[in-house]
Amino acid sequence: MTSKEVVRLEDVSAHYDGVPVLEGVNLSIYQDDFLGIIGPNGGGKTTLLKVILGLVEPGRGRVSVFGDTPEKGRKHIGYVSQYSLFDRDFPASVWDVVMMGRLGKTGPFRNYTKQDREATLRALEAMEILDHRDQQIGKLSGGQQQRAFIARALVTEPELLLLDEPTASVDTPLQTDFYELLGKLKERMAIVLVSHDISTISIYVDKIACLNRELYYHSSKELAAEDLEAAYRCPVEMIAHGVPHRVLKEH
Amino acid sequence: MLEALQYEFMQNALIAGLLAAVTCGIIGSYVIVKRMVFISGSVSHASFGGIGLGYFLGITPIVGALFFTIASALGMGLVTRRAKIPEDTAIGILWAMGMAMGIIFIGLTPGYPPDLMSYLFGDILIVPPSDIIMMLILAIIIILVVVLLYKEFLALSFDEEFATVVGLPVERLYFLLLILIAFTVVVLIRVVGIILVIALLTIPAATARRFTHDLKKMMLLSILFGGFFTSTGLWLSFELDLASGATIILVSGVTFLASLFLSRLRLMTGVGRG
Secondary structure (H helix, E strand, O other), X not given: OXXXXXXXXXXXXXXXXXXXXXXXXXXXXXXXXXXXXXOOXXXXXXXXXXXXXXXXXXXXXXXXXXXXXXXXXXXXXXXXXXXXXXXXXXXXXXXXXXXXXXXXXXXXXXXXXXXXXXXXXXXXXXXXXXXXXXXXXXXXXXXXXHHHHHHHHHOOOXXXXXXXXXXXXOOHHHHHHHHHHHHHHOOXXXXXXXXXXXHHHHHHOOEEEEEEOEEEEOOOOOOOHHHHHHHHOOHHHHHHOOOOOHHHHOO | OOOHHHOHHHHHHHHHHHHHHHHHHHHHHHHHHOOOHHHHHHHHHHHHHHHHXXXXXXXOHHHHHHHHHHHHHHHHHHHHHHOOOOHHHHHHHHHHHHHHHHHHHHHHOOOOOOOHHHHHHOOXXXXXXXXXXXXXXXXXXXXXXXXXXXXXHHHHHHOHHHHHHOOOOHHHHHHHHXXXXXXXXXXXXXXXXXXXHHHHHHHHHXXXXXXXXXXXXXXXXXXXXXXXXXXXXXXXXXXXXXXXXXXXXXXXXXXXXXXXXXXXXHHHHHHXXX
16 A cells, blocks of 8 residues: 655745745645645635645745656646636637646647647546537636636646635535546546535545644544644634534544 | 828828737737736836937937837836736836836937927828838737747736646746737837827727637737728828827727627617517
8 A cells, every 4th residue: 555655745834925824734645645625714725735836935844746846746736726716708718728738748839739639628528518618718607617627637637636625616516526526536646625615525535634824634534623623723613604513523 | 091092101101000900909919818908008108218218319219119118018027026016006107217217318318309299199191111111020020929829828818827837937928928018019109109009909909809709819800900990090080180199099999989889789689689
């Protein structure tokens, strides 16, 4: 059961405008992990992903991605950000957007190759949105857009998939579909999923970590109550958010 | 229009207008979809510093403007990317500083420059052939770069973060786009003038965007709109003896508003039927 370590964070701290967002984070991600990271909003989840991707420079600590620096190692990572950031009127079709995942493979000054087009076709098929290939990206429903962005991450042929709040705008019945889809993908790659929604995430992932500036993780699905209380600081607030304690203790 | 075209200055004016249409159709599309309208406005106003520098050094003002505009576009890029000040603040500062430098340079130059107003408000009827050659070269460079880096610029405009992750040199591409915007500004100065450049950089592309969801088609369509705006504006200004730059802009603006009105009308009648 020796599995390759793909990402390693040692004592990583990061700041935004002098405010600490991550403190002393140690984390190892292995090639067959399906890891869910939960934590309150503003707890540093997105920053953690961006540190792994080399988009945020940590103030302290060491980050190794596929045995290299994040800037070099990130070509093995497929990244799906919180999707709500783009302009709904942007003149690009689903096909155009998914194809962007091939940019790193094709290189500048030349057109996409047959291989690029085939990879795009396969990803659209896998995500079951091939029928929407010629539609404008902003005109798709939230769930379909999510699938398009995962397809865009998949055409990079990643060994690690990072998903930031992937179900934030997907209706609850569709979320089950979505997690089943991830269940298929985890055969092929490591997946790290970040969410503030504890109850859904905990059913599907294999391992779970809790992040609120500091990371609480035991490389398993077990989370001690004191970890959660430490991460969320205030249990009363959690109940106010509609997340009862016992949901987590059961695991 | 045809009889007017027997004059050489009208032929030159038409060529200048069409070159302007090509550059603003291509680069204007990026300006619209990447929301760079005010950065472009700032770059175009800052180019006045280059016009002033040209007078001061005794070189062709438009050549002074070319180098000064490239420098201010790159300065703009560096300040907004590296320094931690809000983009709109940097835009306001550069906008005013460029104009101020232009005024100082012109003040330091003996005498009063005779064609200053034509740089500010454009005068397509007095474009000299040497300027047309420069406009043509700039237009060719713009077309070549965009053809070679089309997919990279598309990804840059859509999602910089993802483009970075897949390995594009995002910052360098952004600076290159700023340089192309500077080129376009220089092409447009002769046609509509520094103050009105921003209109020709935005209106054709914004109008085109209402008809298509494909960036390539948007570029082609906005070139057509730009050609229509400049040639119609040129003809009207000739017939009615009006300022050419301002007439071109008013033709553009009225067409854009009409397209808005028409689609609103279509929407209303559609709702009525449904």
